[in-house]
Amino acid sequence: METGKRKMLFDTGGFGQRRELFPRLKAMGHPAESFEIVVLSHAHWDHMMNVPYFSNADIYLHAEDMKFANAKVQDVDRAYPLPYMRDLLSTRHLRCWEGDSTLVEGVQLIHTPGHTPGSISAVVETEWGRTVLCGDTIKNRAEYFSEEYDVRGDEQTFHAGVKRIRALADAIAPGHDRPFDTKSGKYLADGDREPAIIANFEKNIQKESVCKPMP
Template identity: 40%
Template sequence: MTPKLTTLLNGYSLSTDQGNPAFCSIHLVESEGGRVLFDCGHAGRRRKLLEALSAQGLKPGDIDTVVLSHGHWDHVQNVDFFRQARVLLHADELKNLDAPPAEDLGTPRWAKAVLDGLDVQSTGEGDLLLPGVQVLDLPGHTPGSIGLAVTAESGITVLTGDAVPTAAVLRSRRASGRPYDAAKADASIARVASLAEIVCPGHDAPFRVGEPLEYVVRPEPLVFRGRSRATFEETP
């Protein structure tokens, strides 16, 4: 059985003058060996994550493995749903969670507490999680950022987390934001570009690598509701 990849929730690259909504992509990989969830999002999407699982006929207890691409708050908070699963992070990321530097605003000192009581294990380059599903080391954004290479008959799809947050980052081959190590982050982007036929980025819709880059499906628009006043500014 070739792995089946389903995007449960799309990621969005969005910021405001009042902070970052930080909606990351959440993916499900299924094979005869079990079910792997890649990233789980933050508490603001708890209801949407449960609904997305339900739409696949699943509950949190049906997930065997949760892979956390890195320890930033927007990727890890909902991990407590999956108390029966093993939870995988890179060893360098677990070490960083013990004492994140003050300048890393994406990893508050309480971040490691969301892992309390869970079956947390370290993983890294080359670990085979399911047939055709392998861990990739993609450091730079954080010390232990990882991705997954999902190999099917159509080629290799790489789930990147924030090693490649958007199509624009892959196009530029330069890391965005404030990476721990810019040189390593740029090298990870180059690695993804050389390996993947399709990229599932951390805060964007899946796209096909090529000239030009093409989205696999039209990115779903984000709908805003409420009575608050808002001004929208387009960014590249």
């Protein structure tokens, strides 16, 4: 996202995205060091493990997720990467807040707890209309249209967050799928996708094999 002169990233992904993420950002003219703001939808490993690479950015994480992770509740939710959380706590770049917040003009951060206590969504105006980047509160298009969600924590709290997103969104960018239109269900991002597994079968870890389904 770019608002005015400030360049922002919503979630950084996990280890699995690292090899593709940085070359793609650079090819788009957005090297990691150019970002001023990184917003984390929540503090699970697959959304925040690449934070250290954005060394010039302020890191925004809801206070409830920081409290939960810092309470050393690994027996409750092992998706919180404790060493990374401690690193976040020690950085001068960390910014936490309670409730909702206006990040900058045109970017509203709303508290949508349930998947984690501090899960948030970002509301922005795009060419698709009002677009909600919602992390894992809504993971994919199938969850949205089936209304069968991967509920974590208190069910009533979770569904209140989902209801809030549904009331706002013309389009949704979910945590594990492409952006889609909330009325038609049409995917909005360009390009086709196909399932594949990238594996390392050789002694040389740089040599990859791509395994695709049989036609």
